[in-house]
Amino acid sequence: MTDQDNDKTEPPEQLGGLSGMDLVRRVLEEARGAARTQGKDVGRGRRLPPARRVAGAGSRRRWSGPGPDSRDPQPLGGAARELAKKQGWTPRVAEGAVFGRWPTVVGANIAEHATPTALRDGVLSVSAESTAWATQLRMIQAQVLAKIAAEVGDGVVTSLKITGPVAPSWRKGRLHIAGRGPRDTYG
Known part of the structure; x- marks a missing residue:
C-alpha cells in the first residue's frame, strides 16, 4: 500500500468519533466519491455515461413476466406466417x-x-x-x-x-383420317 491509500482509509478514532451506521455511511460516501473520480458509479441505480456503457447492458429484461413476450414459444402456424411475410412468400x-x-x-x-x-x-x-x-x-x-x-x-x-372431361385421342400412328372420330359425349 502507498501513503496515498493510507490517507483514504482512516482508522475509526480519526473519523471524528463516528461508530456504527454513521461510520458505514461515511465510508460508503468516500468510496462513491473515489469511484466517481475514476469514472465508475457505485450504487443508487445510476448508469454510466453513454461512452462508458457496455453495449446492450441494462437494455434487455432478463425475465418475460406474466404477459406474452417475443421470446416465448410461438405456435408453428404463426411462425410460418411470419417467415412467409418476411421472405415475400x-x-x-x-x-x-x-x-x-x-x-x-x-x-x-x-x-x-x-x-x-x-x-x-x-x-x-x-x-x-x-x-x-x-x-x-x-x-x-x-x-x-x-x-x-x-x-x-x-x-x-x-x-x-x-x-369438362377430356376425350381420348383417336389418332394413333403417323397416318390418320380427318374427322371427329366416334360420336360420344364422354360424360
Whole structure:
C-alpha cells in the first residue's frame, strides 16, 4: 500500500468519533466519491455515461413476466406466417392454399366432382368430372370465386377456367383420317 491509500482509509478514532451506521455511511460516501473520480458509479441505480456503457447492458429484461413476450414459444402456424411475410412468400402460400384446402374452400360436394389443375396469373383452371358438372360450375362461378376470396384472400384468384372431361385421342400412328372420330359425349 502507498501513503496515498493510507490517507483514504482512516482508522475509526480519526473519523471524528463516528461508530456504527454513521461510520458505514461515511465510508460508503468516500468510496462513491473515489469511484466517481475514476469514472465508475457505485450504487443508487445510476448508469454510466453513454461512452462508458457496455453495449446492450441494462437494455434487455432478463425475465418475460406474466404477459406474452417475443421470446416465448410461438405456435408453428404463426411462425410460418411470419417467415412467409418476411421472405415475400405470402402470394405463393396463398396460391398453394387454394390447392391444399380445396375441399374446405369450395365445399365437399363440389370438391368431389371438380379439382383445381393450375393457377396462373390469377386464373384458376378447374377440371370437372363430367360436362354436366362443368356447366353447373360455370353457372355458380361467381359464388365459387367469392368462397375462394373469403377463405384464401382477395385477389389470389380473379377468374375460373372450367373444363369438362377430356376425350381420348383417336389418332394413333403417323397416318390418320380427318374427322371427329366416334360420336360420344364422354360424360
